[in-house]
Amino acid sequence: MTKNILAVLAGIVAWTVLWLGYNMILKMLGQLPTEPTTRVENPSTLLLMLIGSIVFSIVAGYVTAHVSAAAGYWPAVILGVTLLAMGIFFQTQSWQLLPIWFHFSFLLFLAPVTLFGAWLRLK
Numbered sequence: 001m002t003k004n005i006l007a008v009l010a011g012i013v014a015w016t017v018l019w020l021g022y023n024m025i026l027k028m029l030g031q032l033p034t035e036p037t038t039r040v041e042n043p044s045t046l047l048l049m050l051i052g053s054i055v056f057s058i059v060a061g062y063v064t065a066h067v068s069a070a071a072g073y074w075p076a077v078i079l080g081v082t083l084l085a086m087g088i089f090f091q092t093q094s095w096q097l098l099p100i101w102f103h104f105s106f107l108l109f110l111a112p113v114t115l116f117g118a119w120l121r122l123k
Helices: 002-028 043-071 074-093 100-122
Strands: none
Touching: 002 043, 002 074, 043 074, 043 100, 074 100
């Protein structure tokens, strides 16, 4: 049980660290505005953010499955639901800063792609 909790926490930490680091890189490259209240509408920037979220969700699912070892998919399912809940919270905080299609696409991919990452580790 403890190992499964640590596995989910490891997945959350992996996703968050990758996302925050990626956003810093996008800011340094001029893709994201430095002012956090500026609306983002550039399609290439939005696509880069969406691709980053998908890749980081795969990595988080993989990490969770790796740490939990023989626990099957349950830790990854819990991770996917947790990432979705966190995503809903943070997307509502930035609702007016990003297009509606981005919010829905971002949230739509979180849980299934996380499970895909676990599947890559467990297959």
